[in-house]
Amino acid sequence: MKQVLDLQKLIVVKEELTLLLSKPIASYEGAYAYEDFQMGCSSCTGGCTSCYGSCSGAMKG
């Protein structure tokens, strides 16, 4: 069966993107990657029903 996700293509695109960064990739670590996901307390992604997003990180009012 055809692989839906092609490892070789993925690696090529990843390398292209990395080479196009204006600074070494390590200098970006911690700056961007997770900010959209740290919505709730701890590492919550709003994945459960129980807190109803009422934790500090989830609160955006």
Add this chain to the structure above:
Amino acid sequence: MNRTEHLERNIYITTNVTCNLNCTYCYEDKTSKDTFNVDMTKLQLSTLLSVKTGKRTIINLHGGEPFVVFPKIKELCEWLWVQNFPEKFIIFVTSNGTLVHGEIKEWLTKHKDKFIVGLSLDGTRRMQNINRSNSFDLIDIDFFVETWPKQGVKMTISPLTIGHLAEGIIFLHSQGIQDIRANLAYMVDWANSIYIQAYQRELQKLGVFYKENPNLHKSSIFNVNFASLSEPETVQRKWCGAGTEIVAHDIDGREYPCHLFFESVCGKEKSEMSKYINFANPNEFISKECVNCPVLAICPTCYGSNYIERDNIANRDMSICKLNKIRIFEVAKYEYDRIVNSNSNILELSDEEKFRRVKILDGIEKILPFLNELNQL
């Protein structure tokens, strides 16, 4: 030292367990008519807010439906706001929105900067009415969107509405809701394989929708943190602040890891035993069954529902496991397609976007054999 003194402040106050709705997936025993004692709560909060933590304290007023006891909430809040406590705080309420009219609406408008309401809304009129006691027409959605435009809306998907998941999320986007927190209900039976097919079909519809609307903020159900898979320590990270960042007070004022550990939710004996759980220890919140799963770090769980249903915070609902894998697969496919098969000129991307894409691909690469295996099932 009690738990409150050494944790970040995220304080739950149970105002009441009564509710004017009877949602299909509700886990709460709503038989008690007790409501919180305002004077006792003032005293408790006064003690807590007299100590400056360096971080803002969140006071979560939690029901039932809290606006059933609006006069008490009003009394408490208006008292808190004139006390000039050293600790900065904000008040948050989760509500079904059906009682937010007239006087309550006026009061909320006046205090919207320090009193925030998170609305629960389960999708279209039909979905909301199926899950939440025919309540769609009782909610002024525009009021919530206009008053707290960035605040997330909670959309719970039940077995009765999973077949309309995409329609529900698209509808909420059309209402101007920016942050749609959608997830499958816990503590309901997802074992029937028809849900897997329906879930996959609906996620695929969502993928098409988000591809056509790339500037929309994707609902949490279509937002998987693949980047975290390239960070080894995330495997041992807990999914929520239960027992660490959260302190939940029940109506009697006693402290619990979160409100799911209240007597009214998990029963007296379990509630009592929960004080012996060490929520900071990964060995206590990761089961042997899941510890070697390649997608553990991106597979959400609710420790409270695990404890209620399976007596242990680590023991996940394995019928949801299949659904979670489908979600990860469909979102990975979407992200791969968006990034790898993109026709856009990558030279025009910002450094931030390039880095984000590298991290997402890093994560997908780590689980790629697993994803391709899933595709063949």
